[in-house]
Amino acid sequence: MAKTDTDSTSGATPGSEPGSEPGAESGTRPESGTRPESGTRPESGTRPESGTHPESGTHPETGSGSGAEAGTESESGTATATSRHTGNDHGFGVAGSKLSTAPSDESGQAVPGSFGGVRRPGLAGRLSWLGRETVGWVRWFWRQLTSMRVALMLLFLLSLAAIPGSLVPQTNVDAVKAEAFKKTHQAVTPLYEKLQMFDVYSSVWFSAIYILLFISLIGCIVPRSWQFVGQLRGRPPVAPRRLDRLPAYTTWRTEADPGQALSAAHALLKRKRFRVDPAPEGGDAVAAEKGYLRETGNLAFHIALIVMLIAFAVGQLWKSEGGKLIVEGDGFSNTLTQYDDFKSGSLFDDDDLDPFGFSLDGFDADYERTGPEKATPRTFRAHVTYWKGADGKPKKSSIEVNEPLEADGSKVYLIGHGYAPVVTIKDGQGDVVYDKDAVAFLPQDGKNLTSSGVVKVPDYRDKNGEKDQLGLQGFFMPTYVPGSGQMASQFPALDNPALFLTAFHGSLGIDGGTPQNVYKLDTSRMKQFKDGQGGKFKQMLTPGKTMTLPNGAGTVKFEGVRTWASFQVTHQPGNGFALGGAATAVAGLAGSLFIQRRRVWVRAVRAEDGRTVIEMAGLGRSESAKLPEELGDLAFALQSHAPPAAEGESAEDSAEEPAEESAEGAAKEPAAVPAQGHAGDPADEPADTDHPVDPSEGARA
Incomplete structure (x- = not known):
């Protein structure tokens, strides 16, 4: 129309x-x-x-x-x-x-840049859009957190966050140094305390980085682990149609049957520990692959990382750590009340403490006496007797630096040592109120062990029989040199021990039940004894000497010196798993770096002249200069089962012609390895029959 x-x-x-x-x-x-x-x-x-x-x-x-x-x-x-x-x-x-694209009240309004898509009118539409928006942001955040880029960033941040823990003294490592740092740097101490610089590894910001890194690695590793499992279960791929295009290739002709050649190739590759996929029925090629341990190494490395992270987390949550100072001759039982200081993880329970104990039998300390390293310790060894369980048999052992005592999952480390003067005190009535007790004095210098300490006597009576309390404050020097002009020890060994004491009487401040530091004396409610001239009473004592207090207040005798040692008892579950994970990670990483994964294909087909053309090719999953060499070795081994044919005419023609003509025609045959890897026509190219073909020459990289 x-x-x-x-x-x-x-x-x-x-x-x-x-x-x-x-x-x-x-x-x-x-x-x-x-x-x-x-x-x-x-x-x-x-x-x-x-x-x-x-x-x-x-x-x-x-x-x-x-x-x-x-x-x-x-x-x-x-x-x-x-x-x-x-x-x-x-x-x-x-x-x-x-x-x-205009907004419509019926179809809803599209919100640009949102994950929720179109926001339909009404409360239900808004709630639905808000749900989609929330889910979209959560998915975006998870993809970012579990990416390798963010994992590396968090690992870098964690290494940066650990720097303050190495520069600033940590309270949980050395409380004395931390307090000294606070007194020396009073201007920055308030800021450091707000930033938790004295407790870096337990701070909120360090824990946040650690937890985010933990989640990131878990989210990154788990999918990769499944990917590696799939690769391990995979079979070698089928042979490409053009093997001559692969980086390593060789070929030759043989009189062997194609099936016989493929069977020999299958057995050879199996013997060389290749994973072989035999030629299917009617197929003309065998596929093989080697180096699966590379993927096993990848899988082991990633799983080991997860094991290490879990082990570290378990160790931090259920750990316990405490310190104890033990004077020679005293003992320790692993109960909470026996510790001088104790800290534990958030999931720790008192019943988790291992039942064991030990006593300090003696302490050996040797020092360098001459040269630039004078007073440097050479040997620190604590001799102990320990037992496991309530009915355990006592055993002798020794604890040295970095050689802890292991008992029921706990480790006892030697931390330090010092001296404890032994004194006997009599009150004004002549009664012994402090009977040859050793008092640990704490070192004030880390080299020559000049130490300070106090002695507190709460049950004391003066010469009138009135109840009073006595306190002694002093310094101990293991090697005192008179006339040196220094109130300090000159050597850490007990060469010339001396004890300098001053005495106080009054209230020690312990009757109210308020906890006190046993190494400090509160003199705010006490009076110092005066000598005959009205000065402060003080005296130096050597072992065996006695100090008489003014006004018949009593006597103090310096009996001798014992040694003490400080120990740290730690229980951190998961250390074995962490060590095993670290070893597995190193082994897996080495396998993934040094093991080369490669594939080899062998094809055997019948040519028009009746002979069998064998092609071998290799392909590496990573760069490897050894692949052509390995392919040449495989080809050489396969030739024992499928030897190269004599370079001449076809087998049918050679049976009819004289041997001389066959040899003459052989000079006109092509080489066994074509230039481009093709099985060419025998009449196309000249050949050299005087030199047999080495298959490794045909393998090119």
């Missing part, structure tokens, strides 16, 4: 019948019955009201598509102009509504 092409200036409308007068109104139906006002088309050239355009392509009478041919829109674009000017999509129908 011919389409009416109406000029836009003629006044005819697209819906008019053919042959109608130009002046007729286009909106009038020829038959009876007029179109409603909303559907009437205005006269040509006038702009219709919005929504008055009739449906496109519908005939006024029948409603069929014939009107689309006779009543097609003219080039004037009246309907198009109507849609464009009125801003609606009725001119495009359903397609126009889909192309529109």
